[in-house]
Amino acid sequence: MLLFALRRLLLSIPLLIGITFISFLVIHLAPGEPVLGGDEELSRQLPKEVVEKIRELYGLDKPLHVQYWNWLTRIVRLDFGNSFQPDGRPVLTKIKERLPVTLFLNVIELLIIVALAVPVGVLSAVRQYSLFDKITTLFVFVGFATPDFWLALLLMILFGVQLGWLPISGLRSLNWEYLSFWQQQWDLVAHLFLPITVATFGGLAGFSRYMRQSMLEVVRQDYVQTARAKGLSEQAVIGKHALRNALLPVVTILGLSVPGLIGGSVIIESIFAIPGMGQLMVQGVFARDYPLIMGNLVIVATLTLFANLFADICYGLVDPRIRLGGRRRRR
Amino acid sequence: MTRTRGLALLVLAALCALSAGCGRDVEGKPEEIATGPQTPAYGDTFVEASIGDIAGLIPNITTDGASHEVGNMLYDGLVRADKDLNYVPQMAESWKFSDDCLQLTFKLRRDVRWQDGRPFTADDVMFTYQTMVNPKTPTAYKEDFLAVKQAEVLDPYTFRVTYGQPLAKAVQSWGTWMLPKHLLENYVADGKLRDSPQNSRPVGTGSYKFQEWRSGEKVVLVSNPDYYAGRPYLSRVVYRIIPSQGTIFLELKARGVDLASLTAIQYARQTEYPAFRKAFRKYRYPSSAYTYFGFNLKDPRFADRRVRQAFAHAINKQELMDGVVMGYAREATGPLRPGTWAYTNKVARYEYSPEKAKALLAEAGWKDRDGDGILDDKDGKPFTFTIRTNQGNEERKKLAEIIQQRLKEIGVNAEIQVIEWASFIKEFIKKKRFETIVLGWGVGTDPDQYGVWHSSQTGADQLNHISYQNPAIDQLLEQGRASCRRDDRIKYYHRFQEVLAEDLPVLFLYFRDALPVVSSRVRGIEPAPAGIFYNFQEWFVPKELQRYTSG
Numbered sequence: 001m002l003l004f005a006l007r008r009l010l011l012s013i014p015l016l017i018g019i020t021f022i023s024f025l026v027i028h029l030a031p032g033e034p035v036l037g038g039d040e041e042l043s044r045q046l047p048k049e050v051v052e053k054i055r056e057l058y059g060l061d062k063p064l065h066v067q068y069w070n071w072l073t074r075i076v077r078l079d080f081g082n083s084f085q086p087d088g089r090p091v092l093t094k095i096k097e098r099l100p101v102t103l104f105l106n107v108i109e110l111l112i113i114v115a116l117a118v119p120v121g122v123l124s125a126v127r128q129y130s131l132f133d134k135i136t137t138l139f140v141f142v143g144f145a146t147p148d149f150w151l152a153l154l155l156m157i158l159f160g161v162q163l164g165w166l167p168i169s170g171l172r173s174l175n176w177e178y179l180s181f182w183q184q185q186w187d188l189v190a191h192l193f194l195p196i197t198v199a200t201f202g203g204l205a206g207f208s209r210y211m212r213q214s215m216l217e218v219v220r221q222d223y224v225q226t227a228r229a230k231g232l233s234e235q236a237v238i239g240k241h242a243l244r245n246a247l248l249p250v251v252t253i254l255g256l257s258v259p260g261l262i263g264g265s266v267i268i269e270s271i272f273a274i275p276g277m278g279q280l281m282v283q284g285v286f287a288r289d290y291p292l293i294m295g296n297l298v299i300v301a302t303l304t305l306f307a308n309l310f311a312d313i314c315y316g317l318v319d320p321r322i323r324l325g326g327r328r329r330r331r
Numbered sequence: 332m333t334r335t336r337g338l339a340l341l342v343l344a345a346l347c348a349l350s351a352g353c354g355r356d357v358e359g360k361p362e363e364i365a366t367g368p369q370t371p372a373y374g375d376t377f378v379e380a381s382i383g384d385i386a387g388l389i390p391n392i393t394t395d396g397a398s399h400e401v402g403n404m405l406y407d408g409l410v411r412a413d414k415d416l417n418y419v420p421q422m423a424e425s426w427k428f429s430d431d432c433l434q435l436t437f438k439l440r441r442d443v444r445w446q447d448g449r450p451f452t453a454d455d456v457m458f459t460y461q462t463m464v465n466p467k468t469p470t471a472y473k474e475d476f477l478a479v480k481q482a483e484v485l486d487p488y489t490f491r492v493t494y495g496q497p498l499a500k501a502v503q504s505w506g507t508w509m510l511p512k513h514l515l516e517n518y519v520a521d522g523k524l525r526d527s528p529q530n531s532r533p534v535g536t537g538s539y540k541f542q543e544w545r546s547g548e549k550v551v552l553v554s555n556p557d558y559y560a561g562r563p564y565l566s567r568v569v570y571r572i573i574p575s576q577g578t579i580f581l582e583l584k585a586r587g588v589d590l591a592s593l594t595a596i597q598y599a600r601q602t603e604y605p606a607f608r609k610a611f612r613k614y615r616y617p618s619s620a621y622t623y624f625g626f627n628l629k630d631p632r633f634a635d636r637r638v639r640q641a642f643a644h645a646i647n648k649q650e651l652m653d654g655v656v657m658g659y660a661r662e663a664t665g666p667l668r669p670g671t672w673a674y675t676n677k678v679a680r681y682e683y684s685p686e687k688a689k690a691l692l693a694e695a696g697w698k699d700r701d702g703d704g705i706l707d708d709k710d711g712k713p714f715t716f717t718i719r720t721n722q723g724n725e726e727r728k729k730l731a732e733i734i735q736q737r738l739k740e741i742g743v744n745a746e747i748q749v750i751e752w753a754s755f756i757k758e759f760i761k762k763k764r765f766e767t768i769v770l771g772w773g774v775g776t777d778p779d780q781y782g783v784w785h786s787s788q789t790g791a792d793q794l795n796h797i798s799y800q801n802p803a804i805d806q807l808l809e810q811g812r813a814s815c816r817r818d819d820r821i822k823y824y825h826r827f828q829e830v831l832a833e834d835l836p837v838l839f840l841y842f843r844d845a846l847p848v849v850s851s852r853v854r855g856i857e858p859a860p861a862g863i864f865y866n867f868q869e870w871f872v873p874k875e876l877q878r879y880t881s882g
Contacts, residue, residue: 030754033757051792054469057522085386086389086398086525160581161584167587169573174879270575271578273572276547
């Protein structure tokens with residue numbers, strides 16, 4: 001197992017370099033340059049000499065492969081560079097500011113989704129076509145079909161404007177500094193309640209479907225029949241034998257959703273005015289802030305690779321066929 | 332702050348239709364709107380919604396509206412625009428031109444201090460000038476300072492500049508944000524202005540002091556108790572960054588923000604119920620930007636003035652204003668803002684008349700030769716072209732659609748292409764790869780628009796991207812910017828507008844209205860041609876109406 005993990009780890013290094021290379025190319029293929037700025041009315045522009053100076057300063061006057069090489073040599077020393085935007089702050093600082101919110105929001109969201117989706121999926125599979133199954137199916141399709149931003153606005157109007165129970169947007173109240181510790185925590189929960197609800201609603205739908213599907217396949221397997229035949233209780237059959245196997249594909253999907261935890265959701269963050277990673281990235285793209293975009297991409301790509309690795313290891317834990325090691329590894 | 336987010340808007344409109352609940356949701360204790368004057372009081376927090384985050388805290392090196400708005404609170408200039416957009420002293424006490432308009436001497440106030448306690452002197456003015464012209468300073472506002480031939484500090488409170496040729500914008504240019512020499516000297520010399528502590532903890536001479544910037548969340552300013560023109564009444568100003576126009580509107584309804592700019596639909600349809608009218612006051616004044624339909628004058632079809640005039644007759648400006656911004660706009664008769672001193676409306680006008688349009692096109696040799704409803708030139712090539720505009724601006728897209736429809740009626744076929752901003756500018760505007768465009772220009776307080784219309788400014792990276800060349804206009808622009816006497820300048824600019832209206836290098840459409848609403852507990856707001864923000868320091872909340880007491 002260890003050897004397997006190590007090999008995967010080593011393999012991911014060239015993969016990572018490949019990812020960054022392609023991203024670098026694609027970003028630079030997009031027309032526009034950071035020095036252009038985003039002035040909507042176009043009424044002010046930098047004089048030509050200044051543009052040249054800035055290009056030189058950022059190394060944008062060099063050929064693309066040189067630029068990439070420079071970037072790569074800096075990144076291996078963990079130097080992500082400074083943002084091209086006028087505040088000129090280090091990319092890592094910018095990311096550090098935004099990451100905790102996004103991470104917190106998404107981890108909570110994922111936990112809730114898993115906690116709800118697994119039992120819902122299992123139950124609706126075990127009692128296929130029952131009333132419960134029908135209701136959840138309906139709920140799930142409504143969830144699939146509801147656009148995030150629409151639901152968000154509806155909830156904001158109801159809870160924020162009409163009832164006035166919850167704050168509409170933002171992360172903290174304006175008087176946050178003057179609140180006691182527990183009031184601050186409560187304030188945070190109140191602010192995050194709607195965004196988490198909205199994000200969970202959409203995610204729950206998909207996830208419980210996967211769970212149901214996977215479970216439906218498993219309960220028809222021979223070994224489940226066998227388990228029943230040898231007189232195990234229904235609880236043991238489902239909970240122990242079927243569920244563990246049904247979780248396999250779900251683990252894959254979980255692993256794949258890890259990069260999303262870091263990337264954040266642009267729509268949710270914009271509507272609820274939450275200063276997270278999604279917004280940072282979008283802002284970076286519009287400003288053609290190359291160091292910021294690349295920094296963000298490297299972090300997300302690294303995490304994706306790690307998450308995949310982690311998911312593979314988790315297979316081992318839930319699937320004995322894999323745990324047995326290299327001889328019969330299913331790859 | 333005013334960028335239209337069409338999608339969110341549409342959704343909101345739909346929501347209101349669905350829930351039918353948009354009319355009764357501002358609740359809480361009603362705030363009496365006093366009729367008589369009330370005693371000004373210090374205190375309270377003013378919360379403003381901003382759709383975009385600021386880019387930095389040294390406004391001289393940013394170009395976005397949010398940074399400039401915050402910058403104006405933190406930094407002062409030697410002069411500022413008053414309510415009628417005339418320049419009046421700010422940190423200068425007075426100024427004087429020499430008789431030949433070449434030499435400009437400022438006397439500075441002696442009571443101005445930086446927010447760290449150091450006195451503000453002519454050395455700081457000199458330093459700001461040197462920073463602006465330093466090739467290592469990444470500023471977009473160099474041009475006016477490069478025209479300075481010589482700058483001198485005569486004594487700590489007297490500063491003199493000499494220009495090579497008269498520059499009409501000279502006074503205005505010294506309204507720029509003054510930077511502290513004692514804090515920035517080394518950074519500017521090294522070309523590292525961006526990395527200076529000033530960019531995260533700014534020290535200015537302005538009416539508000541910096542307190543906090545949480546990226547993507549908010550910017551907090553507190554009033555400067557030692558402000559030379561008197562401490563402002565509102566103690567704290569918070570800019571809340573809310574990237575969605577729809578959310579800003581809901582926050583407004585729930586009274587989470589005190590000031591926001593509305594879209595036309597919100598202004599006209601969704602805020603006309605009693606509770607909202609009680610909690611907020613609405614203001615309306617022409618903004619300083621106009622929208623136009625531009626031609627690439629290198630295209631032989633559009634180089635013909637009759638074709639441009641035909642287009643002007645084919646479109647109905649009133650219809651455009653009504654359809655796109657619900658009539659909250661003033662017709663543009665030229666590139667100058669209505670109501671300002673150089674503006675005139677005594678210029679050629681083109682009423683909506685498809686017949687006249689068709690006649691003009693026929694005169695220019697356009698006839699439908701193959702009977703398909705589309706006009707053709709003498710070689711039988713149909714009159715077909717593309718209207719391009721940038722993504723993210725629903726207003727411009729709608730304009731393009733209405734214009735497309737109207738042109739079809741006179742037998743001209745237009746396609747529409749909407750392109751992401753940066754690509755649009757780089758690939759189409761700068762390379763002049765367009766036939767027609769829908770775009771906007773911001774206009775300054777000075778009528779000088781040399782960069783946009785002069786024939787010498789048609790290079791690849793320059794602003795005259797429509798390639799307009801007219802010797803008469805060139806001369807008027809040169810005369811207009813070379814005089815420091817207003818009476819002469821008015822003559823030149825009136826003529827300038829007449830010639831432009833006759834020649835129609837672009838179709839001037841309209842100046843959209845700015846539509847801000849402000850919480851009704853705030854008093855002291857006096858709308859004027861300059862808008863409402865010019866006297867922000869005098870805004871106040873009467874003691875009994877103050878909402879935020881801490882801080």
